[in-house]
Amino acid sequence: MRISSILLAAFLAAAAPIVPIVTQAHAQDDNSRARNHLRSGETMSLREIERRILPKMRGMQYLGPEYDARAQIYRLKFLKDGRVYFVDVDARTGEIVETR
Structure with missing residues (x-):
């Protein structure tokens, strides 16, 4: 039992540095x-998306964006009254896809 615990701890310690590298890649x-x-013209720039969406989100604090390249969706993050809201925007059209 003690040996398997030591082996598990050694494995986890050895694998730990791999996770940030995979995430970074x-x-x-x-x-x-x-x-x-963006270069091919398939999607709008973040600046253009923000120019279209931020005025619609009056009274909310803009926290920043994320981009899902596979789905071509910008996720804009907002804060209002202590609650976080996410607005998903189609990067091709600039239209709001979902608000949560």
């Missing part, structure tokens, strides 16, 4: 896709 892949979509 995935983020770089998404960034690369986002740039390619």
Whole structure:
């Protein structure tokens, strides 16, 4: 029992550095896709999306964006009265897809 606990701890310690590298690689892949979509004219820039959406969100504090390159969706994050809201925007059309 003690040996298996030691082996498990050693495995987890060895695997820990891999997780940030995989996450970073995935983020770089998404960034690369986002740039390619923007250059090809498939999607609007974040600046254009914000210009269209932020005026519609009066009274809310804008916390920032995320981009899902696979779905080509910008997720804009807002705060109002202590509650977080997410607004998903189609990067191709600039239309709001979902608000939560």
